Amino acid sequence: MQTPRTIHWIGDSSGFVRLIDQTLLPTALQYRDCRTAEEVWEAIRSLRVRGAPAIGIAAAMGVVVGLQGYVVGGRDVFLARLDEVCAYLRTSRPTAVNLFWALDRMQRRARELAALSPREILDGLLHEALTIEEEDRRMCRSIGEAGADLIRDGSGVLTHCNAGGLATADYGTALAVIFAASEKGRRFVVYADETRPLLQGARLTAWELKQRGINVTLICDSMAAQVMKEGRVQAVVVGADRIAANGDTANKIGTYGVALLARAHDIPFYVAAPSSTFDLNLPTGDAIPIEQRDPREVTHGFGTQTAPDGIHVYNPAFDVTPHELITALITEKGLIQPVDAANIRRVLPLDVGERGL
Numbered sequence: 166m167q168t169p170r171t172i173h174w175i176g177d178s179s180g181f182v183r184l185i186d187q188t189l190l191p192t193a194l195q196y197r198d199c200r201t202a203e204e205v206w207e208a209i210r211s212l213r214v215r216g217a218p219a220i221g222i223a224a225a226m227g228v229v230v231g232l233q234g235y236v237v238g239g240r241d242v243f244l245a246r247l248d249e250v251c252a253y254l255r256t257s258r259p260t261a262v263n264l265f266w267a268l269d270r271m272q273r274r275a276r277e278l279a280a281l282s283p284r285e286i287l288d289g290l291l292h293e294a295l296t297i298e299e300e301d302r303r304m305c306r307s308i309g310e311a312g313a314d315l316i317r318d319g320s321g322v323l324t325h326c327n328a329g330g331l332a333t334a335d336y337g338t339a340l341a342v343i344f345a346a347s348e349k350g351r352r353f354v355v356y357a358d359e360t361r362p363l364l365q366g367a368r369l370t371a372w373e374l375k376q377r378g379i380n381v382t383l384i385c386d387s388m389a390a391q392v393m394k395e396g397r398v399q400a401v402v403v404g405a406d407r408i409a410a411n412g413d414t415a416n417k418i419g420t421y422g423v424a425l426l427a428r429a430h431d432i433p434f435y436v437a438a439p440s441s442t443f444d445l446n447l448p449t450g451d452a453i454p455i456e457q458r459d460p461r462e463v464t465h466g467f468g469t470q471t472a473p474d475g476i477h478v479y480n481p482a483f484d485v486t487p488h489e490l491i492t493a494l495i496t497e498k499g500l501i502q503p504v505d506a507a508n509i510r511r512v513l514p515l516d517v518g519e520r521g522l
Contacts, residue, residue, distance in 0.1 A: 169194060171219055171331050173298075174226055178284075178291040179233060182226045186213045187331055191372040199223075202231030202250050209257040209264070212363065216332020217406045217442050218301045221263030224254045225294035228271045229287065236283040243283040247275050259454040260415055260483050262407040262444045267297055298334045304439040305336035307497035309345030312402070312437055315495070316346035316353055320399040323356040323389060326417035327369035328404025328437065338437040339404040340373060342495060347379055355381045356392055360417060362462045362480070386419055393430040401427045402495075405438040412488030412504035413450025414438075418481055424490040433492040440496055440513050448506075450485035458482045 172184040175198075182199040188211065189195050197213055199205045205227030208214050214223045231250035235243045251268045258264060274293040278286045316322055322343060329340030336344060343355060355374055360366035367383055374381035384392055392398055401423060407415045414420075414436050427434040447453060460478035464470060472478075493502035494509070501512045 171334070172214060172222055172226070174229075174291070174295060178229060178287045181230060182223065184208060184214045184223065185331065187215060187369060188213055190331075191368050199227070200230055202227050202253060205230065206254055206257045209254075215365075216328065216404070217261035217263040218305070218333040218338070218439060219331070220258065220261045221267035221441065222294070222298045222301060222334055224257070224264050225267040225271050225297050227254050228268065229291050229294055232283075232287055232290070236287055238283065240279070240283055240286075243286065244275060244279065247272065258456055260406050260456045261442075263441050266441050270297065301334040301439065301441070302336065304441075304497035305333050305338060305341045306345075308338055308437050308439065308495055309336060309341035311497065311499050312342035312435065312495035313345035313349055313351075315402075315433070315435060315493075316342065316351055316400060318351045318353065320353045321356060321392075321397045322353055323358065323392070323398045323401045323423070324370060325358045325366065325386075325401075325403050325420050325423050326360045327365040327373070329370060329373040331369050331373060332404065337373075337404075338439065338495075339402045339435075340370070342402050342435070342437050343374070343379060344377060347377070353380070354397070355379055356389075356398060357381055357383050358386050358389060358419065358423070359383060360419060361386055362466055364466075365417065389423055390426050390429075393426055393432060398427075398430075398432055401432060401434045403434075403436055405436050405442050406483060407447075407453050408436070408438055408443045408494070408509075409447040409450045409453060410443075410445045410509065411449050411506045412491060412494060412501070412509060413453070414486045414488070414491060414494075415450060415453045415455070415483045416486065418484050421484040421486045421490075424486045428490050434486075434490055435493055435495055436486070436491050437495040440498065443509070443513060445509070445513075450487065453483075453485055455484070456482040 186197045329337035357366045357370045464472040488504040491504045
């Protein structure tokens with residue numbers, strides 16, 4: 166069974182964005198329609214849509230809905246509104262670089278079409294957003310092919326957070342490797358960290374793997390070391406939200422700890438990500454902005470109070486794994502191994518990750 170489509174556009178350039186409301190999974194599969202830039206912003210911020218590639222796609226589509234009411238005015242007003250919408254959507258979440266990459270790309274495309282009428286520019290922007298979606302779908306399939314042979318028959322694979330179809334246009338990044346290995350006939354067990362505090366591993370990854378008939382075992386985050394010590398894990402595969410020029414990788418909080426555990430138990434640690442997740446303007450991961458989330462995600466998870474009133478909370482959504490702990494980066498262009506700035510530049514095109522208009 167295929168995972169339901171995470172995000173897609175309904176109609177022509179006067180249409181809207183339809184996405185799975187991931188805050189309701191795994192107990193309810195419901196879709197949410199976004200007809201304004203504000204609704205897209207809220208969906209990204211509240212994690213109704215999440216995962217770096219999916220956030221980029223949602224933002225690109227959000228540009229289109231944000232411009233629909235401005236096609237009857239002049240070209241200058243339309244383009245000014247474009248910049249306003251893009252600036253607004255950039256404030257939704259700070260860490261996933263695909264968000265900024267997609268918005269930069271939409272602005273570049275609008276300027277290429279600037280001689281046309283606002284309606285024609287809007288049509289072109291919808292085409293660009295759909296192109297971003299289709300490119301991500303193809304990249305995810307290629308990532309799966311590039312990494313499938315890293316998973317051996319009879320092995321155990323640990324993953325952290327959710328980097329599957331729910332985080333992308335279709336197939337996932339880390340889970341693409343797992344899906345592709347399964348399609349090649351490999352039989353293995355996936356250990357899914359629950360991924361506190363929002364339980365993306367328990368709610369989303371475990372759900373996706375069951376949807377596709379993959380043998381999955383859910384574990385608490387604090388169990389990973391013991392599971393590794395028992396020899397149950399032969400590989401770790403995770404996704405990424407931003408990768409610096411030297412390979413330092415931002416991913417869901419807890420990933421750095423998993424990488425340290427993998428190194429301690431001599432287990433290969435792989436990061437799967439498309440080229441759009443690389444930010445080559447950042448020399449190292451020290452400059453990656455880390456989103457700080459609402460303390461109530463920790464003290465009142467899913468509506469139940471689990472901490473004393475007034476307690477101080479530190480709740481970063483991401484951490485950064487140093488490139489020295491990463492065995493290989495799995496991209497749509499192949500493996501990057503060893504992980505360092507020179508090899509990243511060798512494998513990826515020179516313009517990948519270069520931001521700006």
